[in-house]
Amino acid sequence: MKTLIATDLDRTMIYSKAALKAAPSTADLRCVELAKHKPVSFMTVAAADLLAEVSAQTPLIPTTTRTIAQFKRIHLPGEPWRYAITSNGGNILVDGTPDPEWLGAVIDATRAAGASLAEVAAELQSRISDEWVDKFRIADDLFCYLVVQLDRLPPSFLTEWGTWCADHGWAASQQGRKIYSMPSTVCKSRAVAEVRKRLIAEGRLDASATVVAAGDGALDAEMLMAADAGIRPRHGELEALNWQYPTVALTDRSGVDAGEEIVRWFADRA
Structure with a gap:
């Protein structure tokens, strides 16, 4: 095989009900994720069918910031996967099982690079309030994130928190209602390079x-730049930032x- 495909999932391959409302479509949809027996994420039928065809011919790596448990709720066309990347690159799943060697190396690198997860x-x-934070979560013992009320989020919070993180070997990123705090050592591009090897x-x-790679959020930017060619949709965090890169295409829709x-773009390159 001469091509490896790495793709983000949420708002790149699969779409929640909220994402569907934000950009309505007349296409027929297929549910690809259930949570508590309820449908929560979708693809168009055409995208789902084509993705199954592409992944049968070309190695495709689902690459997500979701935790392992959250990822396993998804039934993406083309599964089961030899390799999948979760936890923003902190975990590589091999035939569905986390690779302890990779995880150990990531944890060691994080300790050496800056502040610990506990710190x-x-x-x-110490900086947040129940008045505007609905959830605080630790993800796979690698990073943490908030789910916030956007209308109550203090205007200076993300900038100030991002500065603190940058001074301590971490980064802050907002995707919708979620604000991630991520070690610089936990990134999708490193995990994709490892899977390629x-x-x-x-x-x-x-x-x-x-x-070739696809993604919509700031946490995908490094993966998109590291790929030989990338694509991002005309929505999401990178669109809001007007983020562009010479080798990264933009969708029309x-x-x-x-x-x-994006799946059709993959098919053309596979």
């Missing part, structure tokens, strides 16, 4: 294989229709 969590909790060693990928456009 960051304590500092963050393993696939080459297994003989499933040519040594000269190119990487937004919402779930952009997800279908």
